[in-house]
Amino acid sequence: xxxxxxxxxxxxxxxxxxHNRPPLLKQGRDGHRQFSKTADDSALVNQIxxxxxxxxHPYEVPPLAVTQILQxxxxxxxxxxxxDIHDGILxxxxxxxxxxxxxxxxxxxxxxxxxxxxxxxxxxxxxxFKAIHSKLMCTFVQGEDANKTxxxxxxxxxxxxxxxxxxxxxxxxxxxxxEFWLVxxxxxxxxxxxxxxxxxxxxxxxxxxxxxxxxxFDAYNSLVRAIFKVTKTxxxxxxxxxxxxxxxxxKATAATAQTPTAVYWTIRAIVxxxxxxxxxxxxxxxYVTEAWELSSLAHKLKNIFDHLEDILDRxxxxxxxxxxxxxxxxxxxxxxxxxxxxxxxxxVLFYKDDQPALYDGYNKKRxxxxxxxxxxxxxxxxxxxxxxxxxxxxxxxxxxEKLQNPTRPESQYEVVWVPxxxxxxxxxxxxxxxxxxxxxxxxxxxxxxxxxxxxxYIRDPRKWNFAKKPLLVVMDPQGKIVHQNAVHMxxxxxxxxxxxxxxxxxxxxxEETWRIELLAEAIDPxxxxxxxxxxxxxxxxGEDIEWIRNFTKAARNVAVEANIQLxxxxxxxxxxxxxxVKNIMNIIQxxxxxxxxxxxxxxxxWIRLESMWQSRGQLLSEQGKTHSxxxxxxxxxxxxxxxxMLSFGSSDRGWAVISLGSPVMSRANGEHMLKSLEEFKDWxxxxxxxxxxxxxxxxxxxxxxxxxxHCTSLILPATGIMPETVQCAECGSLMERFSMFRCCxxxx
Numbered sequence: 001x002x003x004x005x006x007x008x009x010x011x012x013x014x015x016x017x018x019h020n021r022p023p024l025l026k027q028g029r030d031g032h033r034q035f036s037k038t039a040d041d042s043a044l045v046n047q048i049x050x051x052x053x054x055x056x057h058p059y060e061v062p063p064l065a066v067t068q069i070l071q072x073x074x075x076x077x078x079x080x081x082x083x084d085i086h087d088g089i090l091x092x093x094x095x096x097x098x099x100x101x102x103x104x105x106x107x108x109x110x111x112x113x114x115x116x117x118x119x120x121x122x123x124x125x126x127x128x129f130k131a132i133h134s135k136l137m138c139t140f141v142q143g144e145d146a147n148k149t150x151x152x153x154x155x156x157x158x159x160x161x162x163x164x165x166x167x168x169x170x171x172x173x174x175x176x177x178x179e180f181w182l183v184x185x186x187x188x189x190x191x192x193x194x195x196x197x198x199x200x201x202x203x204x205x206x207x208x209x210x211x212x213x214x215x216x217f218d219a220y221n222s223l224v225r226a227i228f229k230v231t232k233t234x235x236x237x238x239x240x241x242x243x244x245x246x247x248x249x250x251k252a253t254a255a256t257a258q259t260p261t262a263v264y265w266t267i268r269a270i271v272x273x274x275x276x277x278x279x280x281x282x283x284x285x286x287y288v289t290e291a292w293e294l295s296s297l298a299h300k301l302k303n304i305f306d307h308l309e310d311i312l313d314r315x316x317x318x319x320x321x322x323x324x325x326x327x328x329x330x331x332x333x334x335x336x337x338x339x340x341x342x343x344x345x346x347x348v349l350f351y352k353d354d355q356p357a358l359y360d361g362y363n364k365k366r367x368x369x370x371x372x373x374x375x376x377x378x379x380x381x382x383x384x385x386x387x388x389x390x391x392x393x394x395x396x397x398x399x400x401e402k403l404q405n406p407t408r409p410e411s412q413y414e415v416v417w418v419p420x421x422x423x424x425x426x427x428x429x430x431x432x433x434x435x436x437x438x439x440x441x442x443x444x445x446x447x448x449x450x451x452x453x454x455x456x457y458i459r460d461p462r463k464w465n466f467a468k469k470p471l472l473v474v475m476d477p478q479g480k481i482v483h484q485n486a487v488h489m490x491x492x493x494x495x496x497x498x499x500x501x502x503x504x505x506x507x508x509x510x511e512e513t514w515r516i517e518l519l520a521e522a523i524d525p526x527x528x529x530x531x532x533x534x535x536x537x538x539x540x541x542g543e544d545i546e547w548i549r550n551f552t553k554a555a556r557n558v559a560v561e562a563n564i565q566l567x568x569x570x571x572x573x574x575x576x577x578x579x580x581v582k583n584i585m586n587i588i589q590x591x592x593x594x595x596x597x598x599x600x601x602x603x604x605x606w607i608r609l610e611s612m613w614q615s616r617g618q619l620l621s622e623q624g625k626t627h628s629x630x631x632x633x634x635x636x637x638x639x640x641x642x643x644x645m646l647s648f649g650s651s652d653r654g655w656a657v658i659s660l661g662s663p664v665m666s667r668a669n670g671e672h673m674l675k676s677l678e679e680f681k682d683w684x685x686x687x688x689x690x691x692x693x694x695x696x697x698x699x700x701x702x703x704x705x706x707x708x709x710h711c712t713s714l715i716l717p718a719t720g721i722m723p724e725t726v727q728c729a730e731c732g733s734l735m736e737r738f739s740m741f742r743c744c745x746x747x748x
Contacts, residue, residue: 002222006310008537008683009523021510023350024243028344030209034105041509043349044264045260045261047151048154048260048261048263048264049260051151051154051158051160052158052162052260053158053159053168054159054160054161054162054164057161059626062123062125064125064160064164064168065123065124066163066164066167066235066238067235067239068669069124069167069168069171070167070170070231070232070235071561072171072174073167073170073174073228074228074232076174076177076178077174077177077224077225082120087236091449103566105188118182122458124171125168128156128157128168128172129168129171129172129175130172131155132156132157132168132169132172132173133172133175133176135149135152135153135156135271135496136149136172136173136176136270136271136274136275137278138429139576140406146268146271146272146275147268149271150264150267150268150271150631153169153267153271154263154264154267157169161238161264162234162259162260163234163237163238163239163240165267166230166231166234166235166263166266166267167231169266169267169270170227170228170270173270173273173274176274176277177274177277180200180277180281183196183197183200183202184202184205187202187203193307200281205280205281215291216276216291216294217280218291219291219292219294219295219298220273220277220280220294221495222274222294222295222298223269223272223273223276223294223295223297223298223301224273225298226269226298226301226302226305227266227269227270227273227301229301229305230262230265230266230301230304230305230308231266233305233308233309233312234262234263234266234308234380236312237259237308237311237312237315238259240315240319244452246319246322246496247322249318250315250318250322252500258304258307258308258311259308261304261338262304262307265300265301265304266301266304268297269297269298269301271640272294272297273294274691276294276402302321304422319515323725324453324456327453328453328456331347331348331453331454331457332457332463334348334479335348335457335479335481336350336480336481337480338478338479338480339478339479339480340478341373341374341477341478341479342372342373342374342375342377342475342476342477342478342479343369343373343479344368344457344479345475345479346369346372346373346377346475346479347369348454349379349450349454350416350444350449350450351449351451352445352448352449355445356368356369356445357369357444357445357449358371358372358442358443358444358445358449359436359442359444359445360414360437360442361436361437361438361440361441361442361443362403362440362441364437366445367442370443371414371442372414372416373411374477375413375414375477375502376412376414376474376475376476376477376498376499377413377414377415377416377474377475378395378413378414378415378416378473378474378475378486378500379416379418379471379472379473379474379475380395380416380417380418380441380470380471380472380473381418381420381422381458381464381466381470381473382417382418382419382470383419383420383421383429383468383470384419384421384431384432384435385437386419386470387435387438389470390491390603390607391469391470391472391487392470392485393604394465394490394491395441395472396416397494398490398494398495399415399440399441401494401495402495402666403440410495410496410498411495412498413499413500414441414442415441415442415496416441416442416443416444417435417436417439417441417442417443417444418443418450418458419432419435419443419444419445419447420450420455420458420459420466421447424447426432430448432447434599463682464484464528467485470487471484471485471487472485472486472487472490472500473485473486474486474499474500474501476499476501481735482500482501482502482503483500483501483502483505484498486500486505487611488611488612488614488615489504489505489508489611489615491604491607491608491611492508492608492611492612493508494522496508505615505619506619509615509616509619509638512638512663513637513638513663514637514638514640514641514663515661515663515665516537516539516657516659516661516665517531517532517661518612518638519539519609519641519645519657520537520539520569520571520605522608523570523571523597523599523601523604523605523608524595525566526569526595527569530661531661534565534630534661535564535565535566535567535661536559536565536566536567536658536659536660536692537566537567537569537658537659537660537661538555538566538567538568538569538594538657538658539568539569539571539656539657540552540568540569540570540571540594540654540655540656540657540670541571541572541573541648541649541654541655542573542579542648542651542652542655542670543573543576543577543581543584543652544586544652544653544654544670545584547653547654547670547674548570548584548587548588548593549591549593550674551654551656551670551673551677552568552588552593553593553596554654554674554677554678555568555677557677557680558677558680561680561684562680562684562687562692564692566658567595568593568594568732569594569595569596569597570584570585570588570593570594570595570597570601571583571597571602571605572584572597572605572606573606573648573649573650573652574606574609574610574646574649574650575606575649576602576603578599581599581602582599585599606649609642609645609646609649610646612638612642613639613642613643613646616636616637616639616642620636634733637663641665641667644667645657645667647666648669649667653669653671654669654670654671654673654674655667655668655669655670655673656668656670656673658673658696659693660692664693664697666692666693666696666697666700666702668700668703671707672700672703672704672707673700675703676696676700676703679699679703681697682699683695683696683698686698686699
């Protein structure tokens, strides 16, 4: 074999004709690497593009199995450029000393795994490989310029796509490369390989591989690795560009303008690597390119790889975003469309590798979603801080009633707890398991049952809008979502609200009027008895014990004088200070001032009023959007009653509501109500004429007109429906809006 003198060895950084100068890489404004081209570089690009006739086929070019060929090339090059130990001798291409036999054995296992996946046969264009191989030999034998050889190879593969061009060039190189290393690696174990190796003076090369030629082998290996990485990236980009399932935007990004230049420099590096291989395996291995020159070319390929990798990363992000959006839209379509039953929507929500996705908290066992088939399903969506939430107590109360009366129609539903949190940690998993074991209804078996896309749907403001407040999302037996948060209707009406649909909520409101039954019948068993006995009922609250004493005394005196039966019930205030209110309750009981609502129900009375605000407000807002020319909030008696009660509950001052179980009720702040009762002699005759309630209301109106105006507050939850304006419950003026941030309730 003829040798190329050192002064004829291929110089990968030679500047030859002006177009040989490599394009530089710079940082773009977006942080991504970009090619910086000079006029000479543009000329080179033009020459490269002139060689491409992939879209102009004078004859039928058979399709190339790019992926299979590249997989075979990888099997060859990975054998060459990794450590391999035979009888303590370091084979050329080794990157580790002979003592690191563990690395070699691990690599051998990986290699055999890769080889086992190769196809039995791959159709390759042998004539093209042969032509490319001839060009590679010419560069070494004749000292031909690397740029000219590269352009000649591009002419040979002119009818192939860019990824095919570089794979064909690398394939031709890999054949020659693999043939030599096959002999080298079997030199000590195979007699035929040893005989061939002797003729190639392989023993001398093997001996010098770890000494004088080590830096050249290392530089060669680095260059081959860089060549393969860039080739693989080019192929990957082309695969994305050719994928019919991807959007035009993604395909356009994949068809990067830098691909032809990357192909050129990769093939040019292959030319240099082939010359280096022929040089170091010849009879005079010192006649080879210097290691630093190969390293320089490998560095250039690394820059090209980094640039293409940036593009590939952006493509993967786009593809991931598109796939996520498709998955999101698929979930939305399934959850928002009725089906024959709810199996499909439930399997979209809960999936666990074909394993039962749910846990039956009552029977303490893992179950499949089939247990929910054709049932009303309430999805109880919360974070892990749930046990002390009002919604949890409401669900607990309703589910207890369901278990006590399992056969009644209103009990034909199931609850599934769906925990949603920002980041799952080991501590949170343990907390989840503890909560799961404490619940009697169904839960997800594990948080992973709910996919990230489903969590995104749950959080999406356009969908279920879960943030922090628990949700009770209702799915009917056909899998349709019939209510996105039924907690308010459950709080107001309990099991009567079954099957917990939006339509059921509207019908329940259509049947309601502002009356004592709506306001308080559900909170104390005495109320139903008092209503049946047609007694006057007074609900009152506040935290002023002196007002309470004066008010209850005046009320009892008026009841005797007016000859009416009056029952009074203390209901505290919204967001009460526990110590203060419990102390007042003890005084009321000790002094026998009136009945008191059990402390455990005071919170429920006010939470139920807030639920009325949310539920009724949502209904009125929908009506206002469709067919109401005026603000429905201002003209709706129920909403005005709710606003009055919430205004009372927002203050620590006294207040009272008196009713005879009819829509006619008297309500006022403590000052006005006490004054009216103390002035009963002034309207006693009027009460005999028109009735106690109408006369009381007439007198309250007069008191209100004469009294100086004072500030009234209304504290509402920030979640849910919020009107643009709210009228004062006392004077009818528009209230000013303020924002308040509350960390926790003051229980002192």
